[in-house]
Amino acid sequence: MRDFEKQWISAAVINKDPKYFGYLVSEHQIAVRGYLRRLTKGNEALSDDLAQETFLNAFRKITTYKSTGSFKSWLFTIAYRCFLTHIRKNSSNPLMNFPLDDFEETEFVEREGTKDASSQVTDKIDIENAFKHLKKNERSTISLCYTYGMSHSEISEIMDMPLGTVKSHILRGKEKLAKILNPAQEDVLC
Amino acid sequence: MLKMLEDKMKHENDKWLEDQLKSEPKIAEDDFFNLVMDDVKAIHARSGARRKIVLFSTYLIAFVTFAIVTPWQWISTQISSGRAEILNNFSAGAEMQTPIMTLSVIFIISFLGVVLGLEQK
Numbered sequence: 546m547r548d549f550e551k552q553w554i555s556a557a558v559i560n561k562d563p564k565y566f567g568y569l570v571s572e573h574q575i576a577v578r579g580y581l582r583r584l585t586k587g588n589e590a591l592s593d594d595l596a597q598e599t600f601l602n603a604f605r606k607i608t609t610y611k612s613t614g615s616f617k618s619w620l621f622t623i624a625y626r627c628f629l630t631h632i633r634k635n636s637s638n639p640l641m642n643f644p645l646d647d648f649e650e651t652e653f654v655e656r657e658g659t660k661d662a663s664s665q666v667t668d669k670i671d672i673e674n675a676f677k678h679l680k681k682n683e684r685s686t687i688s689l690c691y692t693y694g695m696s697h698s699e700i701s702e703i704m705d706m707p708l709g710t711v712k713s714h715i716l717r718g719k720e721k722l723a724k725i726l727n728p729a730q731e732d733v734l735c
Numbered sequence: 736m737l738k739m740l741e742d743k744m745k746h747e748n749d750k751w752l753e754d755q756l757k758s759e760p761k762i763a764e765d766d767f768f769n770l771v772m773d774d775v776k777a778i779h780a781r782s783g784a785r786r787k788i789v790l791f792s793t794y795l796i797a798f799v800t801f802a803i804v805t806p807w808q809w810i811s812t813q814i815s816s817g818r819a820e821i822l823n824n825f826s827a828g829a830e831m832q833t834p835i836m837t838l839s840v841i842f843i844i845s846f847l848g849v850v851l852g853l854e855q856k
Contacts, residue, residue, distance in 0.1 A: 561779065561782070563772065563775045563776050563779045566775055567768075567772050567775070570768060570771050570772065570775075571768055574762075574767060574768060574771070575759065575762050576759070578762050578767065579759040579760045579762055582760040582762070583760060587760075593767060596767070597767070597770060597771055597774065600771045600775070601771070601774055601775065601778065604775050604778060604779075605778065672755050672756065672758065673760060687756060688756075691753055691756035691757055692756055692757060692758070692759055693759075719749075719752065722752060722756075723748060723749075723752055726752065726755070727748060727751075727752075
């Protein structure tokens, strides 16, 4: 954690000052929104609503933040809980087209032909689309691990699950992604 | 030889995948920050108002308790007798009521002074 971030956190915790909390929001909003975008399978409106809820919860509970862990992982913990609360609340709502476990099992359609590896834009779109075929725990663990650089033990704390489970989610998710993004690789993996 | 080639390919594929996964989803520049901060300021204002109400109630209860529980009569007697001793005046009985009132006012004013001083901080 950088020094200025520590100062902002102290000022926000001691004074509950919105100004310093604002600095923290601007510093972490991209990461939190991005993480929730992945969790919600690219649903922009929903992910931004959840991100807003995350920051408001963080502001309300800022005095409970313990400086032993990173502030970002604390925010991710709140974000993940907001996401879980949202899907639990809406799991019985037939109007909500949202990832339930059945929906997550949807098989992806493997692409035919070769992949244009030279186009970064295509890769990025492919990655985001590929994430939609993973289960929510796989999407979460892989994003936290590779995109946001969290260690396995940090992910285990964020998602409140055993370290071994985190590792197996990452492994399974990576195998699925490899299969989706590069069908030719399937032979090597099997 | 074939095994080595397979391992190498697998390693290359893993590396490529991990590189791809490093990229964050694209987040557009929008009004998100202002929306969050408006809500944060509203929460801050609400909690400030709530804090003031709680403080005011606490002070009011403390003040009433202080006014009721303080042994005005005893304090007044002690001070009067002390003063009488000093002034060598033994006919202080008639002046008893005045010190009680004066003392109450002095104590209440000092209490309010302390409370307002704390609130200023």
